[in-house]
Amino acid sequence: xxxxxxxxxxxxxxxxxxxxxxxxxxxxxxxxxxxxxxxxxxxxxxxxxxxxxxxxxxxxxxxxxxxxxxxxxxxxxxxxxxxxxxxxx
Amino acid sequence: xxxxxxxxxxxxxxxxxxxxxxxxxxxxxxxxxxxxxxxxxxxxxxxxxxxxxxxxxxxxxxxxxxxxxxxxxxxxxxxxxxxxxxxxxxxxxxxxxxxxxxxxxxxxxxxxxxxxxxxxxxxxxxxxxxxxxxxxxxxxxxxxxxxxxxxxxxxxxxxxxxxxxxxxxxxxxxxxxxxxxxxxxxxxxxxxxxxxxxxxxxxxxxxxxxxxxxxxxxxxxxxxxxxxxxxxxxxxxxxxxxxxxxxxxxxxxxxxxxxxxxxxxxxxxxxxxxxxxxxxxxxxxxxxxxxxxxxxxxxxxxxxxxxxxxxxxxx
Numbered sequence: 474x475x476x477x478x479x480x481x482x483x484x485x486x487x488x489x490x491x492x493x494x495x496x497x498x499x500x501x502x503x504x505x506x507x508x509x510x511x512x513x514x515x516x517x518x519x520x521x522x523x524x525x526x527x528x529x530x531x532x533x534x535x536x537x538x539x540x541x542x543x544x545x546x547x548x549x550x551x552x553x554x555x556x557x558x559x560x561x562x
Numbered sequence: 563x564x565x566x567x568x569x570x571x572x573x574x575x576x577x578x579x580x581x582x583x584x585x586x587x588x589x590x591x592x593x594x595x596x597x598x599x600x601x602x603x604x605x606x607x608x609x610x611x612x613x614x615x616x617x618x619x620x621x622x623x624x625x626x627x628x629x630x631x632x633x634x635x636x637x638x639x640x641x642x643x644x645x646x647x648x649x650x651x652x653x654x655x656x657x658x659x660x661x662x663x664x665x666x667x668x669x670x671x672x673x674x675x676x677x678x679x680x681x682x683x684x685x686x687x688x689x690x691x692x693x694x695x696x697x698x699x700x701x702x703x704x705x706x707x708x709x710x711x712x713x714x715x716x717x718x719x720x721x722x723x724x725x726x727x728x729x730x731x732x733x734x735x736x737x738x739x740x741x742x743x744x745x746x747x748x749x750x751x752x753x754x755x756x757x758x759x760x761x762x763x764x765x766x767x768x769x770x771x772x773x774x775x776x777x778x779x780x781x782x783x784x785x786x787x788x789x790x791x792x793x794x795x796x797x798x799x800x801x802x803x804x805x806x807x808x809x810x811x812x813x814x815x816x817x818x819x820x821x822x823x824x825x826x827x828x829x830x831x832x833x834x835x836x837x838x839x840x841x842x843x844x845x846x847x848x849x850x851x852x853x854x855x856x857x858x859x860x861x862x863x864x865x866x867x868x869x870x871x872x873x874x875x876x877x
Contacts, residue, residue, distance in 0.1 A: 487610055489708040489814065491603035507795045520614055521794030522803045545804060547614050554610045556807075 480514040483552040484530060486539060493539065493557065494530070501553055502529045503546055518549045528555060566857070569850035573843055580839035583832050586649055590829035593704070594744070597825050600705065601818040608811045615757075615808050618801060621791045627723060628805045630756040635726035636673045639696070639718060640664060641754075643738040643820040644684030646703040651831030653739065653747075653824055654683040660749045661737045668735075676721075676731060680714065680817075696721070703824060706817035714817075715810030722755050732756075738816045739823035745830065747823040754812060757805065 481497040501512045504526025512519075523544040530537045544557040618624065642661040644654040661677075668675045677693065679685050682700040689695075697717055702710050724730030734755035739747045793800045 485606065485610070487606040489604065489607050489711075489811070490600070492606045505794055506799070510794065518617075518791045519794060520617060520791060520800055520804075522800055545611075545614060545800070545807070547610065547617065549617070554613070556607055556610045556614075 481533065482512075482514040482516075482548075484555070485552070486528070486530075486555045486557060488557045488559070494537065496532060498530045498532050498553075500531045501555075503555065504528070504541070505546075512546070512548060512553055514551055516548050516553075520547050521545065523555070523557075528557075566850060566853050569846055569853060573846045573850065576839050576843050576846065580836055580843065583835040583839055587829055587832035587836055590825050590832060593825045594822065594829065597705070597818070597822040601815075601822055604811075604814060604818060608815050611804065611808050611811050614804050617791055618793075618797070618804060622793070622797045622801075624801065626801050626805055628719075628755060628757055628809070631732055633726050633732075635730065635732035637726065637729070637731045638668055638673050638675050638733040638735065639678060639721055639731040640668070640675050641678040641680065641714070641718065641734070641736045642684055643736070643816065644679065644681030644687075644703070645824045646682040646700055647828075648683060649831060650824055650828040651834075653827040653831075654681065654687070656749050657737055657739060658684060658687055660751065664735060664737060664751055673733075678714075678718065703817075703821060706814070706821055708814060711810055711814035711817055715806065715813050718755070718813075719806050719809060736813070736816055738820045739827075741819050741822040741826060744826055747827055752816070754809060757808065 481499055482501075483495070484498045484501060485495040486493040499514070503510050503512065503521070504524050505521045506524050509526070510521060523541060523546055525542050526540075528539040528541055530539070539557070541557045542559045544555060546556075547554045640661060642657055644657050648654075665675045665677070676696045677688065678697050679688055679695050680699045681703045685695070685698045685700055699710060699714060718734055721729075721731050722734055726732070733753060736752050736754050738750060738752070740750045741747055
């Protein structure tokens, strides 16, 4: 964890009809199909399906959460893209 | 020459029509900006899903019915995107013309096209002609949301995934109007399904049979420009989720482009109609003046003539 301390990644959360949020985050937890999945900066490239639950984004100075019904995440080159089926906010 | 009264009433009615056209034009032009914003807002999601499909294509051996079915089936689906309302010039009629041409081409290739229609104008066109339509959607061509894209996507995906003997289709074409700019909108035919996943050096020739018929293709680079990927929970599950979503997102994109084109062609049509109404009013006013002048001249001639006659009698 030491090498990831202080590091951030780009996070883009997009719903089907509009972008929801984008910014820098230190960690993100998503409700993947097999259970909650934590993503830290410099994670290995991954493409995962997201089930119903809450996405929690930890930024440097704040925490955000997005309830979702489903979607997918893709992490690549320190950029996390979350595609959300239905947004509630 | 028609009476002055007739001219006056024609001028009045043309003027009120001109007001309606002008209002429609202004409504359309205010909606274009909105339609463009909506289309731009949906772009990040479609980019993300496109990227995901690309990543999948370059890291796994794709084997999914959506990428090509092995069974022989000559039923194909054609979706035509028309408008709900008129007053949009040739928007719907050019879509219908292209659809008919495509249907004929497909039939001459020995295929059995099934028609899906989106938009009230197109639906009533085919209903009036008693044509078989597999499914229709109407009521939201002005501002297509995700829900309508989902409905259409699901219906066509189901039709595609069904086996041939249960009435499934093997290909799916979409006919829509592409928004090039405010004055130019072009009807395009895209093959949505099966999705083509191809290497970038492959030529497009193979599957483009006619100049206007291009494919919804995912282009990937032959070399490994993507790092190693892991797929959660499994590549198959991810594929099962991503590919239908990709199709739905592509349909949504087409719906949004079509909506922008519809608004733009409505604005153009209404602009021309306003101009025509104006020149008609001008022409009618000129005729009205001429007819008034003619009647004044006639009255004068009559008065002078009768005065002359009276003078002659006195002498």
